[in-house]
Amino acid sequence: MPEIRRDPIIGRWIIISTERGKRPSDFGHDKDNQGSIPCPFCPGNEEKTPPEIMAYRPRGQKSNESGWWLRVIPNKFPVLQIEGQLNRSAEGLYDRMDGLGAHEVIVETPDHTKSLAQLDDDKIQDVFWAYRDRIVDLQKDPRLQYVLIFKNRGSVAGASLLHSHSQLIATPMVPIRVRQEIVGAQRYFDYKERCIYCDIIRQEQQQNVRVVDENQDFIAISPFASRFPFEISVLPKKHDSHFEDIQKSEVNNLGRLMKSVLNRLERVLDGPPYNFILHNSPLKQPPCEFYHWHIEIMPKLTKTAGFEWGSGFYINPTSPEYATKSLREIENLL
Amino acid sequence: MPEIRRDPIIGRWIIISTERGKRPSDFGHDKDNQGSIPCPFCPGNEEKTPPEIMAYRPRGQKSNESGWWLRVIPNKFPVLQIEGQLNRSAEGLYDRMDGLGAHEVIVETPDHTKSLAQLDDDKIQDVFWAYRDRIVDLQKDPRLQYVLIFKNRGSVAGASLLHSHSQLIATPMVPIRVRQEIVGAQRYFDYKERCIYCDIIRQEQQQNVRVVDENQDFIAISPFASRFPFEISVLPKKHDSHFEDIQKSEVNNLGRLMKSVLNRLERVLDGPPYNFILHNSPLKQPPCEFYHWHIEIMPKLTKTAGFEWGSGFYINPTSPEYATKSLREIENLL
Known part of the structure; x- marks a missing residue:
């Protein structure tokens, strides 16, 4: 189970995602998976992802089959897990809780090569509808406090796959x-x-x-x-x-x-x-x-130098x- | 003159360093200057930097000549300028002031290839003495509120030169x-x-x-x-x-x-x-x-994704x- 910990001085929460735990030797040159084939977000490869949470597709079509124009799936390597309880506890003056939450991927288009900006008007609107639908659904979970929706475009910005997508992380606390x-x-x-x-x-x-x-x-x-x-x-x-x-x-x-x-x-x-x-x-x-x-x-x-994180300057x-x-x-x- | 601006919502100050102003075409692939020859921080190249602020060198030696084992110089491309007044002013609900301050480089060793960790005990101690000496000196300037001392090691961490050095930015406000x-x-x-x-x-x-x-x-x-x-x-x-x-x-x-x-x-x-x-x-x-x-x-x-800056998460x-x-x-x- 990942763990959520609070900085005791400024109150910032961070996630220790132990399941993704990296050993020193894992921090080599980043592999760039941007072009990985077969792409798990492409139509026809639906079985390569966890079962979908929702999708926009023509009425009558089955889940987890191609035909969709937008698809929301659980992240295959989630930083937080949806099952369990928070188990808030203290460790001396520190505060921690279990890494409970949701981590989802919004696949914005079936087209592997199109960027968000290249989508047709109605399709880019559907991306924002999907954001809304997910917030409204996750709001029902009493354990969650916040839904963080973001997009990383390009490997320099942290995207591990080229196929256009956004991410959602629902957390049991409000980001600082x-x-x-x-x-x-x-x-x-x-x-x-x-x-x-x-x-x-x-x-x-x-x-x-x-x-x-x-x-x-x-x-x-x-x-x-x-x-x-x-x-x-x-x-x-x-x-x-x-x-x-x-x-x-x-x-x-x-x-x-x-x-x-x-x-x-x-x-x-x-x-x-x-x-x-x-x-x-x-x-x-x-x-x-x-x-x-x-x-x-x-x-x-x-290049943002680390001192910018260290100073907020x-x-x-x-x-x-x-x-x-x-x-x-x-x-x-x- | 660079300009210091305050975010009106969370109170974070940032520097718009217009003198370094980049046009869109300047954001190409970063040139890696780490190996640039001749290195301006190496002994014998003292004239390639602005005149030194202080140096640790044998008694009797002249300034801006080799022989030093630690040297503090103004940054050739300073983000803040030491001359002038703050001129705090409002622009509607925004706050700004002139980009007044100091930007210095602490060259930690004359040896181009040595890292800070490789310095002899007395020499690494002198790096911290230099930090102290500069803080004590800059403290006398009534316009300054804070001295930010930091080190970037490696181009990924923002260092533009390989030769081991730290930097100092003295600011008229306290970093958030x-x-x-x-x-x-x-x-x-x-x-x-x-x-x-x-x-x-x-x-x-x-x-x-x-x-x-x-x-x-x-x-x-x-x-x-x-x-x-x-x-x-x-x-x-x-x-x-x-x-x-x-x-x-x-x-x-x-x-x-x-x-x-x-x-x-x-x-x-x-x-x-x-x-x-x-x-x-x-x-x-x-x-x-x-x-x-x-x-x-x-x-x-x-890779720190931008959403980490955007959420503090x-x-x-x-x-x-x-x-x-x-x-x-x-x-x-x-």
Whole structure:
């Protein structure tokens, strides 16, 4: 069983995934499996993955057979396990619990070679529908506190397979970065009685130097204090604390904006490795006025030195205003 | 002038180092300069660096000539600049200031091929004396709040040159990770009236499953909630909030323990890339009972996916107990 442990000083939770336990000799040069054949995510290879959790496929088709256009499966090498109880316990001044949770893979397309940004409008929308469906389902599990949804694109960004997919990790605690955002946003709200994200959107629209793209429902901005070159945040314009409460018309516009933004990144940076991550309210938190869900997109262009993890102090060689300008200009080439 | 910006939600400061400004086309495959000849850090090439800030060399020798065994120079491509004023200002709800600070390089040895762990005892001690001397000197600058000292070893860990060196960045604000540690340690102290780091040391000595190495004055442990495989913390056994107050005999023992620990890592992991970072009290903070300076060593063995930055949620495939056991056993092979 993996184990979840809490840093006693700053309160960060980490997972010791002993089942994947690596010995010193295992840390050789990374094998790049990106081109591994046969690909377990391709249609026809359904038996190479654990049985599917859900899939979008034509009515009447059987599970675990080809025909689907989106498929959610348990991760074959999960960092957390769904069976069991938390067994919270102390070890002197330390805190631990069993590594209980879910680890799923969202296969975004049956097409081995297509990137998320290359999917048709309705198919990229279905990826966000799948995120929502999984959150709504996992919400029913009283042991879980948070659903972390993210995408690693490219081996440099941590993807072990080329076939386009996202991942979901459901955890029995709230990740520290999200908790810090919630605390910061709450503090601002207590003082101003306004959502800080809503205020940021208003200011960005006014200044108009860091708005990468927008449509009726969503806006993509380069954060004022971007940690990484070409970092982008995508936010709903209308205040909403919970992603899973998204309206149908909004899903359409989220898909369109994400597609446009990812395409701009692809073209300006020549198909960069990237990560994106959905920052959402904790599962058990009721709708609130102070937190605002959003997606953080982080192209992986620079080597982040470990001291950046050790200090929380980031050096960004590209100003967000310059990044915005480059990403906007590419539109004219279309 | 570089610019320092604050994230309005979680309060993290970042540096937009516009002077190093990268255009999209600059993010190609990283050139590996590790073997660049002629090496600017080698004796005889002193004119290839900015004039030295200090050096340890035989009495009577001139500055900026060879003969030194340790040399501190301004970084040729500084992320912060020492001249000017802070000019703190607002931009709507955002906060910014000029990128004022110091960025220095500590060349640890004249020998191009020696690693820090391979230095003689007195020479590795001198590296820590140099850290101290620089902190004491920079403390006099009223504009500065913190001195961040770190080492990147290997290009994967962010080192651009092979010749063994550390870096120093002095900043007009306290890095968020250090601030979080201070806040967490203060909270524990308020409740228990004991230093949490001292309590951790006591518990680790008692449990004796995560103690990698120790001597009279220092202890090296694998943190209970290690984020990375083979992560190590080195702490003074006697409570001390400020590294710069270190005693002479303690410097000797710090050098010896760091040498032993780095050698163990080198041998167990076959010369891994790593970072280490000194976590110290802020410059203007008086000595205190609740914070305890320490060094965090982070071997860079796994690809850290961006979602780990985006969530603060780490997955570690190697338990700290297993790492400790491997690092201890290597001793027997000596």
